[in-house]
């Protein structure tokens with residue numbers, strides 16, 4: 001077996017490296033507040049910094065809003 005089973009939801013290193021990272025949550029949230037769409041700051045276990053994600057659980061974003 002080469003790859004994992006895909007059962008875990010951990011951030012993968014590849015994604016982490018490509019994402020913009022912030023040293024503090026304040027910084028990340030400030031950028032999130034300026035974005036035209038909903039972003040959420042979360043701490044990354046891999047780099048110990050903060051990333052932004054547009055995936056907000058329990059919140060459905062209408063498709064037409066994403067296409068803008």
Ligand SMILES: [Zn+2]
Pocket residue numbers: 016017021044045046047048049051
């Ligand atoms: Zn990271």
